[in-house]
Amino acid sequence: xxxxxxxxxxLIKTRGQQVTLSCSPISGHxxxxxxxQTPGQGLQFLFEYFSETQxxxxxxxxxxxxxxxxxxxxxxxxxxxxxxxxxxxxxxxxSHRGRDIEQYFGPGTRLTVT
Amino acid sequence: ILNVEQSPQSLHVQEGDSTNFTCSFPSSNFxxxxxxxxxxxxxxxxxxxxxxxGDEKKKGRISATLNTxxxxxxxxxxxxxxxxxxxxxxxxxxxxxxGKLIFGQGTTLQVKP
Numbered sequence: 001x002x003x004x005x006x007x008x009x010x011l012i013k014t015r016g017q018q019v020t021l022s023c024s025p026i027s028g029h030x031x032x033x034x035x036x037q038t039p040g041q042g043l044q045f046l047f048e049y050f051s052e053t054q055x056x057x058x059x060x061x062x063x064x065x066x067x068x069x070x071x072x073x074x075x076x077x078x079x080x081x082x083x084x085x086x087x088x089x090x091x092x093x094x095s096h097r098g099r100d101i102e103q104y105f106g107p108g109t110r111l112t113v114t
Numbered sequence: 115i116l117n118v119e120q121s122p123q124s125l126h127v128q129e130g131d132s133t134n135f136t137c138s139f140p141s142s143n144f145x146x147x148x149x150x151x152x153x154x155x156x157x158x159x160x161x162x163x164x165x166x167x168g169d170e171k172k173k174g175r176i177s178a179t180l181n182t183x184x185x186x187x188x189x190x191x192x193x194x195x196x197x198x199x200x201x202x203x204x205x206x207x208x209x210x211x212x213g214k215l216i217f218g219q220g221t222t223l224q225v226k227p
Contacts, residue, residue, distance in 0.1 A: 004157070031213060042220060043158075043203065048213035056214040090158070102148060102160035103215065 002027065004093050004106035012112045018079040021109045025072050025093030031055075032074040033094075033103060034066060038087040046089075049074055078111075086113045116140055118206045120218035127194050128226050134190045135221040137204030141185035148205040148215060149178055149189055158203060161189075194225040 005024045013019050025032050033056075034046040045058040049068035066076040072093070078085055088110050092103035119138040127133050139147065149161040162171045167182040175192045191198055201222045205215035 033213060033215070035215075035217075043205075043215075043217040045214050045216065050213065058214070092158075100146065100163050100165050102163050104160070105150075105157040107157050 004091060004104050006089075006091055006106040006109050008109060009107065010110045010112075012114060013081050014114055015081055015083060017081050018077060019081060019111060020075055020077045021089055021091075021111070023074045023076075023091035023093075023106060025074070025091075026095075026104055029093035029095050029104070030072055031094045031096060031101075032068055032072065033092045034074070034076050035090045035092065036060075036087045037090065037108075038084070043090065046076065081113045083113050085111065087111060116206065116208060116216050118204060118216050118218040120202075120204060120221050122221060123219065124222040124224070126224045126226065129195060131194050131225075132190065132192045133194055133223065134188050135202055135223075137187045137189070137218055139185050139187070139204070139206040139216075139218075140208070141183060143209045144182045144185075144206075145209040146207040147180060147187050148207070149187070150203040150205065151200050152203060152220070153200040161202075191223070194223070196225045196227050199223055199225045 007022045031050045033048040035043040048056040052068045063079045068074045088108045090108045092105045094101045094103045147164045150158040152158040162178045164180040169180040180187045201220040203220045205217045
């Protein structure tokens with residue numbers, strides 16, 4: 001069974017640009033969550049999608065948005081990039097929503113904003 | 115704002131030592147606690163998902179306990195090996211946001227041969 005894949009793996013953008021990151025969950029998984037990790041910070045929750053609906057949102061500005069498609073693939077978009085958006089962005093998928101369901105993480109996209 | 119704290123922040127041990135880490139989380143509105151292991155250049159990997167007070171789970175030399183009433187979980191590694199070197203993360207899920215994991219900062223373990 002293929003794992004969670006994320007594209008691209010590395011990205012360099014300039015301040016003010018926008019970026020779209022993609023996440024393909026494990027086949028059959030319907031829940032996709034996104035996390036940001038910056039130096040010195042733990043993993044910060046961005047949002048969760050389940051069956052194409054955003055179910056949870058973290059404390060990030062509106063420049064961060066996402067969506068999920070009918071095949072469960074998800075994209076996140078960051079508009080008007082700032083230097084502080086340089087981070088590792090991880091997505092994770094799970095088969096359904098529930099307290100005992102572990103999440104499977106992708107390898108991440110390393111975004112550098114110059 | 116929910117706070118999940120892990121201690122220590124980092125740990126250096128010799129091969130064969132046993133070690134343990136702590137994860138503290140809000141004791142109210144508990145839904146689940148996850149432990150993940152994150153090796154450098156790899157993806158975080160789930161170790162345990164714990165849901166009931168008093169839970170004890172074991173995977174090989176690694177085990178974990180859960181106390182939801184006082185809001186803490188311990189992760190134990192018996193007879194540490196160099197391949198155990200990684201960052202260990204705990205993540206709390208509150209009952210009101212079942213899809214949202216709130217992670218601690220992690221404990222980075224370095225096992226010297």
